[in-house]
Amino acid sequence: KQEVTQIPAALSVPEGENLVLNCSFTDSAIYNLQWFRQDPGKGLTSLLLIQSSQREQTSGRLNASLDKSSGRSTLYIAASQPGDSATYLCAVMDSSYKLIFGSGTRLLVRP
Amino acid sequence: EAGVAQSPRYKIIEKRQSVAFWCNPISGHATLYWYQQILGQGPKLLIQFQNNGVVDDSQLPKDRFSAERLKGVDSTLKIQPAKLEDSAVYLCASSLGGSNTEAFFGQGTRLTVV
Numbered sequence: 676k677q678e679v680t681q682i683p684a685a686l687s688v689p690e691g692e693n694l695v696l697n698c699s700f701t702d703s704a705i706y707n708l709q710w711f712r713q714d715p716g717k718g719l720t721s722l723l724l725i726q727s728s729q730r731e732q733t734s735g736r737l738n739a740s741l742d743k744s745s746g747r748s749t750l751y752i753a754a755s756q757p758g759d760s761a762t763y764l765c766a767v768m769d770s771s772y773k774l775i776f777g778s779g780t781r782l783l784v785r786p
Numbered sequence: 787e788a789g790v791a792q793s794p795r796y797k798i799i800e801k802r803q804s805v806a807f808w809c810n811p812i813s814g815h816a817t818l819y820w821y822q823q824i825l826g827q828g829p830k831l832l833i834q835f836q837n838n839g840v841v842d843d844s845q846l847p848k849d850r851f852s853a854e855r856l857k858g859v860d861s862t863l864k865i866q867p868a869k870l871e872d873s874a875v876y877l878c879a880s881s882l883g884g885s886n887t888e889a890f891f892g893q894g895t896r897l898t899v900v
Binding site: 706764773 | 790792817819821826827828829830831834836841842877879883884885886888889890891892893894896
């Protein structure tokens with residue numbers, strides 16, 4: 676059974692700092708991995724999708740990497756801003772096309 | 787392109803009552819998901835449709851939850867009777883389908899059972 680874990684559960688950093696969020700999964704048989712952002716009381720916004728054949732994807736200040744063999748992904752946020760404060764969730768699409776989520780990392784960027 | 791639409795946004799009901807949520811996916815999206823997200827946790831998959839067929843409903847509490855997707859477009863999720871532990875946000879998502887397509891989420895319905 677696929678399990679997704681995100682570390683740390685919460686993170687507080689000063690504005691301007693570069694930071695890394697971690698995601699690990701137990702079964703490497705995945706089709707893709709997706710990173711989402713969730714603001715309080717809102718739905719999920721897709722940030723990056725990494726296909727199983729890819730190693731990384733970039734969008735603006737965000738860079739996500741995927742190491743399928745070791746079951747790990749990282750989301751790198753450069754020059755963090757208070758507007759980046761949110762919960763970040765990773766999800767893997769397993770071999771049955773199910774999208775399975777981790778429990779998220781709550782990020783607070785202090786001005 | 788219009789996003790995934792969900793209604794209502796909020797619902798408060800008493801335990802043992804019934805409730806229904808509605809989802810309209812992005813046009814042309816074959817795959818539709820319903821998730822339950824309890825406060826402080828990640829979303830948990832309840833049911834996954836491919837067009838109007840069920841792909842996975844292994845985590846759907848079938849004694850009280852039901853879902854349908856008529857004509858492979860809109861979907862409804864029903865709870866009857868509701869329990870206190872059903873208080874959560876119910877999220878609907880859709881994707882084109884296949885192994886490398888992005889999932890898009892609606893704003894969710896926040897259910898409070900009192």
